Amino acid sequence: MRIGAIELEKPLALAPMEDVTDVSFRLICKELGVDLLYTEFASSSALVRDVASTTRKIRVTDIERPIAVQIFGGVEEPMDEAARVAEEACPDFIDVNCGCWVRKVVRRESGAGLLKNLAKFEAVVRAVLSGTKLPVTVKTRIGWDQDNIVILDVARMVEQLGVQALSVHCRTRSQGHSGAADWSWLEKLKQTVSIPIIGNGDINSPEDVKRMFETGCDGVMIGRGAIYNPWIFRQAKHYMATGELLPEATLSERVVLCIKHLLLSIDYKGQERGIIEFRKHYQGYFRGMRNVAKLRAELVRMTDPEEIIARLRRYEDELSSEPENVEL
Ligand SMILES: Cc1cc2nc3c(=O)[nH]c(=O)nc-3n(C[C@H](O)[C@H](O)[C@H](O)COP(=O)(O)O)c2cc1C
Incomplete structure (x- = not known):
């Protein structure tokens, strides 16, 4: 077209x-x-x-x-x-x-x-x-x-x-x-x-x-x-x-992309606005995953990018050490 x-x-x-x-x-x-x-x-x-x-x-x-x-x-x-x-x-x-x-x-x-x-x-x-x-x-x-x-x-x-x-x-x-x-x-x-x-x-x-x-x-x-x-x-x-379906993104890929997206948001909008306006995306990246509501509630209170990144990595560790990632 x-x-x-x-x-x-x-x-x-x-x-x-x-x-x-x-x-x-x-x-x-x-x-x-x-x-x-x-x-x-x-x-x-x-x-x-x-x-x-x-x-x-x-x-x-x-x-x-x-x-x-x-x-x-x-x-x-x-x-x-x-x-x-x-x-x-x-x-x-x-x-x-x-x-x-x-x-x-x-x-x-x-x-x-x-x-x-x-x-x-x-x-x-x-x-x-x-x-x-x-x-x-x-x-x-x-x-x-x-x-x-x-x-x-x-x-x-x-x-x-x-x-x-x-x-x-x-x-x-x-x-x-x-x-x-x-x-x-x-x-x-x-x-x-x-x-x-x-x-x-x-x-x-x-x-x-x-x-x-x-x-x-x-x-x-x-x-x-x-x-x-x-x-x-x-x-x-x-x-x-x-005709072949690629596997769904893993939790680890989700965490990596979420962090990258957050950093881009900060690059373009500055730290304060970049973090605040990014908050709506946590729900999207981790939809359906265990404890996502708690994760989100913690992330939306954070204003320091290092703290957010550390929390996202900890979330990955927490879920990876559990047998099942997805809430049914
Ligand atoms: C949060 C949100 C914001 C939207 N903002 C716009 C917009 O600015 N301009 C527009 O043309 N459509 C907007 N839409 C409509 C979408 O472009 C799209 O037409 C609609 O979501 C249907 O597609 P989907 O079923 O794939 O979501 C918005 C939709 C959502 C969910």
């Missing part, structure tokens, strides 16, 4: 996730084989007002390429100007978030709120296209609710506007993040438009990746599955190439 000058063969993408897919996590996934990255979403009005916490979010590094800056906003907001600001961060393309389900976003008729009004959806995308020379892509959901599935209309509309790829989280806004994602829409989308379609929703294993590609979609985007298992990119590629 192609986005602008970027040519990708069956790419695996890391889904944009607020407070999760910062530069440190993106670099971890890059090392583990992800092909396509996105920043966390950035509010267009905050970008235009130069709010420091938002402009920080759209910084990208060369190692991450190809990478998109993702922006969101409604018709009342300066989407063209936001696209110009996003372009200054030098991403490879700009992605417009038309799928965020949270109330404060949809109330302003942005994110998934645009699925209720396709004229406004179109106006927002048009404004972004007019503000940048970079390729523009869109990420959305299949519709507002089960009775209002509009994804085929959306696909036709964005293709006509000149959008270069469409990522589809195969849930409705009403579903939030629960209930099954309906991948059958990916097949219908491929029959409807010729721009690349990137499928998203409920990918948790290499087998899921292979099954989603069988719908005919051009790329597969992984969200929460990558938080619990950043190795999923490497595992999925190996599985698709050979």
